[in-house]
Amino acid sequence: MRSIVIVGGGTAGWSAAACLARFLAKRGTAITLVKSSAIGTVGVGEASVPNIQNFNRYVGLSERDFISGANGTFKLGIRFDDWVRHGSSFFHPFGGYGLPFEEVEFHHCLNRARELGDRLDLADYSLPVAMARSARFSQPSPDNRSPLGDFGYAYHFDAGLYAQQLARIAKSAGVREIDARICGVSRRPSDGWIEALELENGARLAADLFVDCSGFNALLIGKALETPYEDWSRWLPCDRAVAVPSAPTTGELPPYTVARALEAGWSWRIPLQHRIGNGYVYSSRHIDAEAATERLLASLPSPPVGEPNHLRFQAGMRASFWTANCVALGLAGGFIEPLESTSINLVHRGLSTLMDFYPQHAFDPRQIAAANRRFRAEQENIRDFIILHYWASSRNDTAFWRQFRDMSLPQSLSDRIDSYLACGYLEPWFADSFKAESWLTMFEAFGLRPAQSDSRVLDIDMDAVRRALPQIKAAIATGAAQAPLHAEFMARNFSREAVPPNKSLQEA
Ligand SMILES: Cc1cc2nc3c(=O)[nH]c(=O)nc-3n(C[C@H](O)[C@H](O)[C@H](O)COP(=O)(O)OP(=O)(O)OC[C@H]3O[C@@H](n4cnc5c(N)ncnc54)[C@H](O)[C@@H]3O)c2cc1C
Known part of the structure; x- marks a missing residue:
């Protein structure tokens, strides 16, 4: 594994370049990125999920540099208006609710209290929801067992500027950039694996591994290797x-x-x-x-x-994101509409998968198969989460909404809904970008309630739970009121005066 060629200079390509440069820093692998300014990038994509923090940390991009360099703001979650029915609104926070009682998850205790006659709204037990309602923001308390600490956050940002930041990191780590259109792909006669790319200037670019980040063109994974595209538009018809x-x-x-x-x-x-x-x-x-x-x-x-x-676009994914000596990331690998801002996250999850299954010497088909299994699960879990938003809605007012009423669901999603409806079961699934609490948010918001709670609620002191619930709610309301307005938080920490230009925010 001496050389890698990345095709594409969008968010996916530069994420791959910055990440692989760090990952392979000690191995002397030569990394080249080819992109064509004449073709350009998709140029949309402005919201993220909390996993971007892990990725930025890994490539050495501090939060301060990222926010100021990509015109970023903070994101506690998403407010969904008119989804349940016209006039409805609910919030999907990046975080859990309340606290477990005697190791029984909070939502079971809440449901038991409801059975006993209490009228309770799950959203009242989330600090990010309370902060969002009054446009406030603060970072989580370091004590993640406190209801003021158990949440994550993400960002809104200019994805074009983010790609430029990643490009600077990648190039300073030795990644070579070539600006040229790729006009041909030559494959090894023996097994059909990719041998080299032919550039418009006549140059030929050979490598051991190719990373296809060529956007909807899918130059290598689709056009050259003919990896089929699985169409999900029967569940996700927006195109x-x-x-x-x-x-x-x-x-x-x-x-x-x-x-x-x-x-x-x-x-x-x-x-x-x-x-x-x-x-x-x-x-x-x-x-x-x-x-x-x-x-x-x-x-x-x-x-x-x-x-x-x-x-x-067409909702779907490549049958395998890793085919032969080519790994596809970003739009080349598939697309799920941006309802939960997951595309750049999937690029980063794809890179984690590639690093976990990266060959030490030669490619082993079992390693490739394992990587494909994991990345398929990553994509299908997100697909299922997005479908749930449409399927669970009660909207019936247009033909678009009525089509979801009789839709048959993917088995994986039916299974999840069934286990929740039966007994409130919310264990995390393998390779799921969304934690159990995100699924809980959706089930609750759309009025899906378990037929019974975890039987452990029968063993806990419900009088104590019912006394504690108003206290938790009040602590969250007080915690939220103490947070600064998001606008003030930004002005205080990220105004031009707060951070002199050309100076690292860490130095400032
Ligand atoms: C409507 C919409 C909204 C979105 N919103 C979000 C969001 O909120 N959050 C989120 O995470 N994601 C979002 N996305 C997805 C996000 O924009 C992309 O996933 C992300 O920008 C990655 O794009 P990319 O790098 O795969 O492709 P592109 O940006 O299309 O880059 C493709 C690259 O390939 C190069 N290339 C192509 N063909 C050739 C060739 N023949 N020779 C040389 N180079 C070539 C191009 O020059 C370019 O550099 C959204 C996408 C859409 C469509």
Whole structure:
């Protein structure tokens, strides 16, 4: 394993370059990244999940540098408007609820208290929800057993600027960058594995391992190796998006994304430092591009500062993300609509998978198969989580929403729903980006309740639980009120004065 070629200079390509440069720093592997400025990148993607913190730490990008360099803001979760029914709203926080009692999970205790007649709202037991309701933000308390400590957070950011930050890290670690269009892929006659890439300038680029980050082009994994694409549009019918940025607004800075269910899909609103990202993800069978654009423009929170950007996609994944000596990441490997901001996360999870199964000497088909099993689970778990948002909705007002009423679910999702409905079972699954509490949020928000709780609730002192519940709720409300407004937090820590230009934020 002496050389790697990464194809693509979008978020996926530069994530791979920065990560593999760190991973292989002691092995002397030569890493080259080829991209074409003439082709460009997708240029949307502004929200993340907490795992990005682990990735940034691994590649050596501090939170301060990341936030100021990518015009970032903090994200406690997503507010889902009009999803359960028209006029409804719930919040998906990155964090748990309440505290376990005598080692029995909080939601079982809450359900038992409900059975005993208490009217309780799970959301009242989450600090990120309480902070989000008043546009406040603070980082978790270091004591993660406290209800003020048990939550995570992510970011909103400009993915183009993020890619530039990763490019600087990768290049300073020795990654070579070539700007040229790839016009051919030559394969070994013996086994069909990729031998070299042919560039428009006539150069030939050979390597042991190729990482395909060529976006929807899927130049290597799709076009050259013909790895089939599994189509998931029968569950996730949205196949288009229109995105347009608008001017930043003064005043409140929400520390969350808003995802609003619309007639033929849903819209996003993402507050960055320098703009608000807006988009409408829709099904082209139910609305055309012109009407979707009009709908989006009519609902902007501030004047547009760019032209509408139209994107097409098909929900699905490659049958194997690792085929022969090629690993596909990002849009080349598959796409799940950005309802839970998971694409860049999947790039990072794909890189973790590649590192865990990276060959020491030669490629072993068993290693490749194991990596493919894990990454398939990563993608299918996210797919199932997204399908749940549509399937569990009671909306019935348009043909788009009615199609989900009779939809048959993937078995893996039916199994999960069944185990929750039977007894509130929420154990974490293998390779799941979303923790049990995220699934709990969805089940609760959409009114799916277990037929019975874990039988251990029969052994605990429910009088003590019922006395403690109002205290936890009050502690969370007090904790949230003490947090600064998100806008103040940003101004205090990330204003131009707080961080002089060209100076590392760690030094500042
Ligand atoms: C509507 C929409 C909203 C999204 N929102 C989010 C979000 O909120 N959060 C999130 O995490 N993700 C989001 N994503 C996904 C995110 O934008 C992408 O996953 C991410 O940017 C990675 O893209 P990429 O690097 O795979 O592909 P691209 O950005 O398309 O990059 C492809 C690269 O390949 C190169 N290339 C292609 N063909 C050739 C060739 N022949 N020769 C040389 N080079 C070539 C190009 O030059 C380019 O550098 C969203 C995506 C869409 C469509």
